[in-house]
Amino acid sequence: MLHPLQSAPANPANSASNRFFGSIGIRTGSRVLDIGCGSGDLSRFVARLVGPQGEVVAVDSSGAALTSARAVGGELDAAPIDYRAADLAAGLDDLGRFDVIVGRRILMYLPDASGTLARVLQLFLCIGVFMTGYGTRLRPKAAM
Numbered sequence: 001m002l003h004p005l006q007s008a009p010a011n012p013a014n015s016a017s018n019r020f021f022g023s024i025g026i027r028t029g030s031r032v033l034d035i036g037c038g039s040g041d042l043s044r045f046v047a048r049l050v051g052p053q054g055e056v057v058a059v060d061s062s063g064a065a066l067t068s069a070r071a072v073g074g075e076l077d078a079a080p081i082d083y084r085a086a087d088l089a090a091g092l093d094d095l096g097r098f099d100v101i102v103g104r105r106i107l108m109y110l111p112d113a114s115g116t117l118a119r120v121l122q123l124f125l126c127i128g129v130f131m132t133g134y135g136t137r138l139r140p141k142a143a144m
Contacts, residue, residue, distance in 0.1 A: 021045060021102060030099040032079075034058040035088060035120060036106030040069030040081065046102060047078035054079035057095055059086035088116045098123050 021042065026032065026049045034043045037058035047056045056079050060066055066083050074081060086092060088110060101120060107113045 022049065024100075026050060026100050026102075029053045031055045031097070032057070032100045032102060033095065033098040033120075033123060035101065035103040036060055036109065037069060037083065038062070038065045038104075040072060040083065042102060042104050043069065043081050043083070044072065044075070044078070046100070047081050048075065050079045052077060052079060056081045057098070058083050059088070059092075059095070061085065061087050088120070092119060092123060095123060 022045075026046055028049075028051045030050045031054065032046045032050055034040075034046065034056060037043045037060045040058060043056050043058035047054070050056065058069065058081055060069075060083075063085060066085060069081075069083050084095075086095075088106075089112065101123065107117075110116045
């Protein structure tokens with residue numbers, strides 16, 4: 001059930017995110033994975049970008065962060081968000097495949113960032129957009 005979006009306290013460190021993530025090619029109807037979603041700020045933003053016909057799966061290892069994210073609720077003009085507990089160091093095959101994978105300030109928390117990224121990149125469909133920070137874009141299976 002969708003609930004009206006409650007306002008969450010704005011994090012000033014995220015001020016560039018709307019511009020940045022809004023410019024990387026996330027399309028209406030895309031299936032998006034948000035790795036290390038935290039309180040869900042980025043998840044909610046990409047849910048608005050992909051619209052109600054899209055889907056967002058948001059994962060984090062922190063139960064407290066997921067509880068906070070779920071408490072905000074969803075929006076009628078946005079994709080549904082499926083918040084899930086997940087250990088990025090473990091297999092993520094049960095999540096399915098994605099058009100877009102995003103993450104913000106997550107790599108520094110991963111004990112084996114390169115191994116985790118290799119596993120995460122296996123979750124792409126044929127063509128994907130992978131974004132983990134500000135200023136870098138990787139298209140691992142490019143068909144431009």
